[in-house]
Amino acid sequence: MELFNDLLFDYTLRTVALGAATLGLVSGALGSFALLRRQSLLGDAMSHAALPGVVLAFMITGSKSPLVLMLGAAVAGILGTLLMMAVTRHSRIKGDSALGIVLSVFFGFGLMLLTFLQRNPDARQAGLNTFLFGQAATLLERDVITMAMFGGGALLLMVIFWKELKLLSFDVDFGASLGFSMRLLDILLTSLLVVAIVIGLQAVGVVLMSAMIVAPAAAARQWTDRLSLMIVLAALFGAIAGVSGAMISSLGSGLSTGPLVVLAISAIALLSFLLAPNRGLVWNWLQRRRSDQNLRVRAVLSNLYFLAQQHDNPEHAHEATVLQTMAFGRFGIQKSLAVLTDLGWVQQVDQDRWALTPAGAEEAERYLIGG
Amino acid sequence: MTTSQIEIQLIAAVVAVACALPGVFLVLRQMAMMSDAISHTVLLGIVVTFFLVGSMESPLLIFGAAAMGLVTVSLVELLNKTGLVKQDAAIGLIFPALFSLAVILISRFAGGVHLDADAVLLGELAFAPFDRLDILGLSIPKSLAVMSGILMLNILFITLFFKELKLATFDAGLAAAFGLSPALIHYALMGLVSITAVGAFDAVGSILVVALMIAPAAAAYLLTDNLSKMLGLAALLGIISAVGGYWLARLMDANIAGSMATMAGLVFLMAFLFSPKRGLVAYARRRGRQKWEFAQTSLAMHLMNHEDTPAAVDECTVAHLQNHLRWQPEFADQVLLKAQRRGYVQRENGSLELTDSGRTLARQALVR
Numbered sequence: 001m002e003l004f005n006d007l008l009f010d011y012t013l014r015t016v017a018l019g020a021a022t023l024g025l026v027s028g029a030l031g032s033f034a035l036l037r038r039q040s041l042l043g044d045a046m047s048h049a050a051l052p053g054v055v056l057a058f059m060i061t062g063s064k065s066p067l068v069l070m071l072g073a074a075v076a077g078i079l080g081t082l083l084m085m086a087v088t089r090h091s092r093i094k095g096d097s098a099l100g101i102v103l104s105v106f107f108g109f110g111l112m113l114l115t116f117l118q119r120n121p122d123a124r125q126a127g128l129n130t131f132l133f134g135q136a137a138t139l140l141e142r143d144v145i146t147m148a149m150f151g152g153g154a155l156l157l158m159v160i161f162w163k164e165l166k167l168l169s170f171d172v173d174f175g176a177s178l179g180f181s182m183r184l185l186d187i188l189l190t191s192l193l194v195v196a197i198v199i200g201l202q203a204v205g206v207v208l209m210s211a212m213i214v215a216p217a218a219a220a221r222q223w224t225d226r227l228s229l230m231i232v233l234a235a236l237f238g239a240i241a242g243v244s245g246a247m248i249s250s251l252g253s254g255l256s257t258g259p260l261v262v263l264a265i266s267a268i269a270l271l272s273f274l275l276a277p278n279r280g281l282v283w284n285w286l287q288r289r290r291s292d293q294n295l296r297v298r299a300v301l302s303n304l305y306f307l308a309q310q311h312d313n314p315e316h317a318h319e320a321t322v323l324q325t326m327a328f329g330r331f332g333i334q335k336s337l338a339v340l341t342d343l344g345w346v347q348q349v350d351q352d353r354w355a356l357t358p359a360g361a362e363e364a365e366r367y368l369i370g371g
Numbered sequence: 372m373t374t375s376q377i378e379i380q381l382i383a384a385v386v387a388v389a390c391a392l393p394g395v396f397l398v399l400r401q402m403a404m405m406s407d408a409i410s411h412t413v414l415l416g417i418v419v420t421f422f423l424v425g426s427m428e429s430p431l432l433i434f435g436a437a438a439m440g441l442v443t444v445s446l447v448e449l450l451n452k453t454g455l456v457k458q459d460a461a462i463g464l465i466f467p468a469l470f471s472l473a474v475i476l477i478s479r480f481a482g483g484v485h486l487d488a489d490a491v492l493l494g495e496l497a498f499a500p501f502d503r504l505d506i507l508g509l510s511i512p513k514s515l516a517v518m519s520g521i522l523m524l525n526i527l528f529i530t531l532f533f534k535e536l537k538l539a540t541f542d543a544g545l546a547a548a549f550g551l552s553p554a555l556i557h558y559a560l561m562g563l564v565s566i567t568a569v570g571a572f573d574a575v576g577s578i579l580v581v582a583l584m585i586a587p588a589a590a591a592y593l594l595t596d597n598l599s600k601m602l603g604l605a606a607l608l609g610i611i612s613a614v615g616g617y618w619l620a621r622l623m624d625a626n627i628a629g630s631m632a633t634m635a636g637l638v639f640l641m642a643f644l645f646s647p648k649r650g651l652v653a654y655a656r657r658r659g660r661q662k663w664e665f666a667q668t669s670l671a672m673h674l675m676n677h678e679d680t681p682a683a684v685d686e687c688t689v690a691h692l693q694n695h696l697r698w699q700p701e702f703a704d705q706v707l708l709k710a711q712r713r714g715y716v717q718r719e720n721g722s723l724e725l726t727d728s729g730r731t732l733a734r735q736a737l738v739r
Binding site for chain 1: 398401407411456457460463471475478479581582585586589592593620624625626630631632633635636639643649651
């Protein structure tokens with residue numbers, strides 16, 4: 001209870017939790033598009049590509065204000081993505097290689113600039129830690145307000161261009177045939193994604209930002225086939241992960257928020273993979289078990305019917321051992337007989353013999369012959 | 372150059388070649404981002420092995436880390452096989468989770484040890500010569516010894532299984548039909564990538580391992596269609612990036628690994644722009660040339676159509692081209708000039724006549 005009390009009244013925890021929630025919300029919603037367009041790793045590349053933008057923004061303006069640095073990061077992120085698009089369009093280099101090159105080369109260039117700026121070639125002392133892993137604990141209220149403003153703006157644009165972005169995600173050719181410029185929309189969506197990434201860098205850092213794009217969307221995808229619902233769920237999952245990461249971080253010493261948020265969202269994704277109705281692994285396993293059992297019950301019913309047909313009397317009784325030899329697989333028939341008795345289709349005549357009831361014979365005919 | 376300068380460049384070159392060789396197969400098999408995933412999760416492997424062994428010096432660390440690389444690959448495959456998410460999303464889910472776990476384990480339980488997440492990500496080549504090893508009475512930097520071993524392993528593996536790798540890369544179905552298990556080759560290759568990443572991250576850091584694996588190989592892919600040549604070129608471009616990066620770093624007094632990645636990017640950019648067959652410039656020039664060739668062929672065909680017909684007097688004039696082929700006057704003049712220079716067309720007081728070679732050109736175009 002004290003933890004929830006702190007969440008409301010402790011300034012640091014409240015700010016960090018709000019910041020992480022905002023980030024999770026925005027990146028979850030916009031990440032859904034990236035996931036559907038099979039661009040899950042774009043976020044990874046963009047966040048790494050932001051480094052030279054941050055350094056150059058500082059070199060040019062001399063200001064360390066988050067707004068300036070965020071702008072630099074955004075410009076570099078978009079530039080990196082455009083380069084990636086150009087390389088895959090105009091050469092036989094595939095998307096994965098283009099991603100890898102932009103990610104590592106931009107990051108390396110940023111590292112070079114940063115160490116050059118500090119006249120200190122030792123990267124470990126370059127204060128890169130914040131950029132790499134984020135520093136959620138240093139978030140201020142005005143940082144969160146900035147994050148919320150940009151994130152809100154991005155989400156607003158997403159809602160305004162909802163129909164177009166949906167087309168872009170599901171049927172590019174159809175969209176183009178309707179006269180929409182799919183390239184412009186691609187750039188718009190990319191820019192929105194950059195906004196989501198840039199506002200997250202301060203909280204969770206470069207390395208883990210990619211998870212905030214992929215994981216909430218992947219989790220949400222399992223629960224629904226509707227885009228609108230998926231986006232709402234992804235935003236919700238992202239926000240929950242953000243708040244829980246911040247709360248767990250406030251409990252233990254030496255645990256930074258970023259990795260905890262990522263572990264939280266990964267756990268949500270794992271649970272979704274297992275439990276989601278229709279797609280989840282456990283759900284599917286239960287379904288298969290049920291349909292297998294159903295098949296076995298039907299087989300016993302049919303076998304009884306076939307046996308009885310050889311005796312002119314549809315209700316002729318037979319021994320369970322006979323049914324067992326006819327059953328397929330290594331499964332016993334006792335459970336199937338019990339199920340059939342419960343349904344009133346089969347009755348036990350004496351110690352070891354079973355017969356169809358009139359309703360059972362009717363059911364078997366309907367099942368085998370149809371109609 | 373001092374000894375340590377030479378040593379640093381030597382280490383950088385060995386790392387670059389060791390990375391570029393498996394990188395070629397990553398690029399060809401469209402699994403470049405797997406190197407990103409593996410180079411991050413080796414951190415978890417190192418942490419876990421460290422907890423088991425209790426020492427940061429143990430050579431077991433390399434194997435533990437490489438094993439974690441394989442675990443990463445298997446987890447990605449496993450998640451991919453469920454069909455719940457696509458492969459790229461699977462990569463994007465698995466490696467940040469494992470990496471986060473490693474960061475938390477380090478900060479919670481291994482705070483005092485020389486094991487920082489950022490050290491793994493960034494590396495520092497400049498200090499490599501200080502950590503030395505005595506082999507046969509010779510004192511050489513430890514990372515040079517380790518990376519040379521890994522390079523030998525890579526060369527040995529690729530030479531021994533060249534045929535198998537080639538077949539599995541370009542025609543997985545045929546490879547499977549011949550009884551080569553694509554999965555086995557996949558995992559062997561990924562094991563190689565893991566070991567290389569572990570060895571290299573100490574020198575250049577894990578993010579830049581990606582640069583050295585992918586950029587030279589991708590550049591080589593734009594320069595040749597031959598696998599052996601591509602391997603050689605990737606190694607060569609890797610060395611150029613490494614040594615060039617070193618001098619860039621010296622010049623700017625900046626981080627060596629970062630400069631090497633920048634050089635690798637520049638090398639790729641050069642290949643992307645100026646590759647003789649596949650570069651942007653060559654492509655633009657080819658398109659320009661084809662435009663004129665097409666125009667000359669059209670002209671020749673037009674003239675041949677109307678040769679020896681009553682309408683030839685009208686049809687075979689310069690003015691008529693504007694009408695019939697819808698060419699602008701300046702364009703028509705330029706085409707004519709080029710065609711005359713090539714000897715396809717002769718101008719006889721206002722009317723145009725095909726030469727023999729012009730007729731051959733038109734006929735060839737028709738037959739095709």
